[in-house]
Amino acid sequence: xxxxxxxxxxxxxxxxxxxxxxxxxxxxxxxxxxxxxxxxxxxxxxxxxxxxxxxxxxxxxxxxxxxxxxxxxxxxxxxxxxxxxxxxxxxxxxxxxxxxxxxxxxxxxxxxxxxxxxxxxxxxxxxxxxxxxxxxxxxxxxxxxxxxxxxxxxxxxxxxxxxxxxxxxxxxxxxxxxxxxxxxxxxxxxxxxxxxxxxxxxxxxxxxxxxxxxxxxxxx
Amino acid sequence: xxxxxxxxxxxxxxxxxxxxxxxxxxxxxxxxxxxxxxxxxxxxxxxxxxxxxxxxxxxxxxxxxxxxxxxxxxxxxxxxxxxxxxxxxxxxxxxxxxxxxxxxxxxxxxxxxxxxxxxxxxxxxxxxxxxxxxxxxxxxxxxxxxxxxxxxxxxxxxxxxxxxxxxxxxxxxxxxxxxxxxxxxxxxxxxxxxxxxxxxxxxxxxxxxxxxxxxxxxxxxxxxxxxxxxxxxxxxxxxxxxxxxxxxxxxxxxxxxxxxxxxxxxxxxxxxxxxxxxxxxxxxxxxxxxxxxxxxxxxxxxxxxxxxxxxxxxxxxxxxxxxxxxxxxxxxxxxxxxxxxxxxxxxxxxxxxxxxxxxxxxxxxxxxxxxxxxxxxxxxxxxxxxxxxxxxxxxxxxxxxxxxxxxxxxxxxxxxxxxxxxxxxxxxxxxxxxxxxxxxxxxxxxxxxxxxxxxxxxxxxxxxxxxxxxxxxxxxxxxxxxxxxxxxx
Numbered sequence: 001x002x003x004x005x006x007x008x009x010x011x012x013x014x015x016x017x018x019x020x021x022x023x024x025x026x027x028x029x030x031x032x033x034x035x036x037x038x039x040x041x042x043x044x045x046x047x048x049x050x051x052x053x054x055x056x057x058x059x060x061x062x063x064x065x066x067x068x069x070x071x072x073x074x075x076x077x078x079x080x081x082x083x084x085x086x087x088x089x090x091x092x093x094x095x096x097x098x099x100x101x102x103x104x105x106x107x108x109x110x111x112x113x114x115x116x117x118x119x120x121x122x123x124x125x126x127x128x129x130x131x132x133x134x135x136x137x138x139x140x141x142x143x144x145x146x147x148x149x150x151x152x153x154x155x156x157x158x159x160x161x162x163x164x165x166x167x168x169x170x171x172x173x174x175x176x177x178x179x180x181x182x183x184x185x186x187x188x189x190x191x192x193x194x195x196x197x198x199x200x201x202x203x204x205x206x207x208x209x210x211x212x213x214x215x216x217x218x219x220x
Numbered sequence: 221x222x223x224x225x226x227x228x229x230x231x232x233x234x235x236x237x238x239x240x241x242x243x244x245x246x247x248x249x250x251x252x253x254x255x256x257x258x259x260x261x262x263x264x265x266x267x268x269x270x271x272x273x274x275x276x277x278x279x280x281x282x283x284x285x286x287x288x289x290x291x292x293x294x295x296x297x298x299x300x301x302x303x304x305x306x307x308x309x310x311x312x313x314x315x316x317x318x319x320x321x322x323x324x325x326x327x328x329x330x331x332x333x334x335x336x337x338x339x340x341x342x343x344x345x346x347x348x349x350x351x352x353x354x355x356x357x358x359x360x361x362x363x364x365x366x367x368x369x370x371x372x373x374x375x376x377x378x379x380x381x382x383x384x385x386x387x388x389x390x391x392x393x394x395x396x397x398x399x400x401x402x403x404x405x406x407x408x409x410x411x412x413x414x415x416x417x418x419x420x421x422x423x424x425x426x427x428x429x430x431x432x433x434x435x436x437x438x439x440x441x442x443x444x445x446x447x448x449x450x451x452x453x454x455x456x457x458x459x460x461x462x463x464x465x466x467x468x469x470x471x472x473x474x475x476x477x478x479x480x481x482x483x484x485x486x487x488x489x490x491x492x493x494x495x496x497x498x499x500x501x502x503x504x505x506x507x508x509x510x511x512x513x514x515x516x517x518x519x520x521x522x523x524x525x526x527x528x529x530x531x532x533x534x535x536x537x538x539x540x541x542x543x544x545x546x547x548x549x550x551x552x553x554x555x556x557x558x559x560x561x562x563x564x565x566x567x568x569x570x571x572x573x574x575x576x577x578x579x580x581x582x583x584x585x586x587x588x589x590x591x592x593x594x595x596x597x598x599x600x601x602x603x604x605x606x607x608x609x610x611x612x613x614x615x616x617x618x619x620x621x622x623x624x625x626x627x628x629x630x631x632x633x634x635x636x637x638x639x640x641x642x643x644x645x646x647x648x649x650x651x652x653x654x655x656x657x658x659x660x661x662x663x664x665x666x667x668x669x670x671x672x673x674x675x676x677x678x679x680x681x682x683x684x685x686x687x688x689x690x691x692x693x694x695x696x697x698x699x700x701x702x703x704x705x706x707x708x709x
Contacts, residue, residue, distance in 0.1 A: 118433040122405055130405065137398060141391065153387060160394055167401045173413025174404055175353065 005053045009125050012046035013132040013166060017108060020139035023159055024104055025097045029082050029151065033075045036155050040070035043162045050169045053125070059169055066165065070158065082151060100146050107138040129170030136163030233279045233287055233348065235270040236297065239263055240341035248334030253319060253326045256333045257312035263337055264301070264308040267344070271301040285419040288350040291704045296347045296484050299562055303476040303569050304340050306678040310573045311336070311469035313675035317580050318467070328372055332467070339365040339473065343481050353418050355485060356393070356400050359449065362478060363389045370466035381461035388448060388458040396445025396485075402438035403492070406430040420488060427495035435492070435499045442489045443505055449482035452543060453513040456536050463532035464585065468576030471528055475535040476569035480561060483539070487546060487708060494549075494709045506547030507637065513540030514644035521651035526585045527578070530655060531571055534611055537648050538564045544641060545626050546708065552629040554705035559693075560622035563686055564611075567619060570682035571607040574600050577675075578659075583668035587655060592664030603679045605660050610686050612652040613645060618689035 019039045026032040044066035051059030115131035122130070140160025144153050168174050243263035250256045274294050289297075315332070318324045324332070339362055346358035367389065371382030400418075407417040410429045416422050427435075444455065451459040463471040490502045517537035524530040542564065545557030578600055582590050593601030610617035623645060630638040 114437060118402075118437040119405065119431075120433065121409070121431050122434070126405065130402075134398070137394070144387070144391065150383075157387070157390060157394075160391070164394055164397050164401070167398060171401055171405050171408065173408065173417075174401065175415045175418060 005049075006125055008049055009046070009053065009170075010128055010132075012042060012049055013129050013170075015042045016046065016162065016166060017132055017135045017139070020136050020143075020159055020163075021101065021104055023155065024100055024139065024143055024146075027097075029149075030079065032152055032155055033079050033082070036159065037071045037075040039159055039162055040066055040075075043166060044071065046166060047169045054172055056173070062165065062169060066162075070162070074158070078151060078154070095146065100142065104139050104142055107142060108135040111135045111138055123172075126170050126172060130167055133163045133167035133170060136160070136166060139163075233274075233289060236267060236301075236344045236348065237341055239267045239270060240337045240344065244334050244337035244341060247337055248330055250330065250333075251326065253315070253329040253333075256329060257315060260333045260336060261305070261308045261312055264305040264340065267340060268298075268301040268305040271297045274298070285350050285415065285421070286354055287348045288421060289348065290707075291700065292487070292707055293347045293484065295558065295562075295700070295704060296480060297344060299565055300343055300347065300477045300480065301340075303565055304343075304473065306681060307469050307472045307476070307569060307573075308336065310472070310576070310675060310678045311467075314467070314469055314576050314580070317669075323373060324467075332369060332372060335365045335369050336469075336473075339369075339478075343477055346481050347484060350420050351415075351418050352400050352403060352420055352423070352488075355420075355488075356397055359396070359446070359481060359485060360393045362481060363393060363449065366462070366466075366470065366474060366478060369470045370462045372467060373465070375465070377461075378465040381458075381465035385458040385462040388455070392445045392448025392455065394445070395441045395448075399438045399441030399443075399445055399489075402434055402441065403489070406434035406438065420492075424492055424495055427492050428497065430496055430499075432496055432498035432500075435496055439489060439493050439500070439502055439505075443486065443502070443509070446482045446485045446489075447509060450479055450486065450543065451513075451536050451539050452509045453516040453536060453540070456513065456517075459536060460529045460532040463535070464526055464528040468528070468572055468579065471532070472569040472572035472576075475532070475572065476565040479535065479539055480565060483542065483546075483561070486543075490546065491708060503547045503549050506543045508547075510540045510542070510544030510547055511637075511640050511644070513537065514544065515540075515640060515647070518644045518648035518651065521648055521655075524655075525587055527575055527587050527590060527659070528572075528585055530587065530652075531568065531575060531611075534648070534652065535564075535568055537644070538568070538611070540644070541623070541626070541641075548626075548630060548633070548637075549709060550629070550633070551702065551705045553626060554708045555701050556622050556625035556629065558701050558704060559689075560619065560626065563618035563622055563689060566682045567607055567610045567617075567686050570679050570686070571604065571611060573679040573682070574604040574607055578604065581667045581669055582665065587659060589665055590659050592660075592662045594660050596664035596667060597674070599674060599676050601660050603676065603683065605656065606683050606687075607679075608652055608656045610683070610690075612649045616687070616690040618686040621690055621693075 016039065019035060019042055022035045023032065023039065026035055044063045047059055047063040047066055051057065051063060111134035112131050115134050116127060119127040119130055137160050140156050140163060143156030143159065147153055147156060240263060243259065247256050247259055247263075250259060274289060274297065278289055315324060315329060319326070319329070342358050342362035342365060346355050346362060349355040349358055367382050367386045370385055371378050403423065404417055407423055407426065407430060409431075410426045411417040411422055448455040448458075463474060486506075490506070493499045493502045513536050517533045517540060520533045521530060521537070524533060538560070542557050542561050545553045545560060578590060578593065578597070579585050581597060581600075584590065593604060595601070606617075610619050613619050613623045627638060627642060630641060
């Protein structure tokens, strides 16, 4: 049973890394949002498994928040926003998909080396969870720097937050305060970002952040 | 006096949070902006008074391990609430003018005042938090409120600045959370599961037994995360935009307060690492980032054409010096760091008080279009001259004292490190004086408004304090700072 618990936890956390890679190469807006929803579903499964294994009922709350808010509400809302803004066209990545994927692999290797060494004393379930969580975080960062589009930057940021929640749940007994606050912060962040999207639309007729960057004539 | 405070039904520790929280709600509901502005000043003043009571009577932290006070955070709280108070009074006259020229509407101001108090709440919470998770939440909240205020003008540039600030700030704060989780992981085997393993006082007491490898990795993330918020190069990209495009009172608050709060978080974790003999020394990392920020910002000062961006880069430069000082460690350098931080907060917010009114009377932020201020607006012009002289480190003003202390103590211990430090300071000095001569002297450029009522009191109070500190530091203050400097190790 113990061995099985460990393997299942690794499988789910590893699944998140895999879905993070899928996010990296999505070049359509709807595809991106669908894969993000999948990311959130895998996260909630992973959190639910941790809740079961650690016998920590409060984690069920986190899992529920993840599935309701991140797998359903946010993707649906973003989808509607994308349709209304009329930006469901192809989105390009900086430097192409191949190099981005290679960089992603490099980052995963880096996080494995760092975390498995640093957390050598921690129990195995937490140690590997942390390593995989760091991979998800770094892949989210990579996605944010390789995309120009505001919506895909948001998706990158939210996948990064998913990685943080994976890390927080892997840390056995971490107080609930923090998890709720993370969920809350995602909500707040979402509202803020939503507001910004509106304003960007209002002012620029585009949600391409490159367009904002191009505007900076005559300043500095 | 002490008995009186002790007998109060609500202990001052909670009032520091309760006043801004209530004020934030009330101000969001008050429709008249003049009343709102006054209430904002009153609430900030009351918060400052509550902070002052901490100096004479130290309440115990709450039993749950969420809040606590010690010598270190009292310094930050008193300084922060003071700058918050003076800035709110500057803000009252500043926004009156913005309403007149139609850049802001009364509805914007309800939002602005509500956010101002929410920011004050978040910063006090971050400084008083005993729980590293709570501290993280508070700093995130502070970031979100300032993002909203930076974007308040809704121009292209303001939105770009707010977006950039939001994205970089969020990534920073996310990395800091990962670092926080790692600290918990390191503490769990020693302290046990649950809440206690996130309580700072418990962490520092048991830090010697933590796994050093985990602490090292955690500190890297915390340094990158909170370092972004401190504005250390190369993580500073949000800072000049956020300073330049938001309302000027917010620039003053950002430089005078928010950067300090992030720095405070870094210092807390530095103390944690210092308590573990096997963990890597955090000093060299801070010294390196500090020097990079100092020298980078010093050169960038020469290229600025926007007056608010100029002083934003100067903030990066000074945060670099402060990070350098705390990175060096030891009683003398820590003392210099604390003094420098205090003086920088006072001086930089004074400069922004002057700059805010200068940009209003001249109707531009372009340095080239602002000339001869000492002739056309003697008070503002000379106020700016004194402020810039102070920030550049001229004697006998306060920043000279702290920079002198830092340079001499560094020469005594690590002469090779003192060279780049002095180099950066001199470069920055040249840039600031060069820019100042054009702005302050010569033939005045036209003003767009003649009727502008200038509020000089906050500016004069800050400059007077900086001037007095350069001549004479009161004994109790010195003793207090020495004590904190020893605590910081």
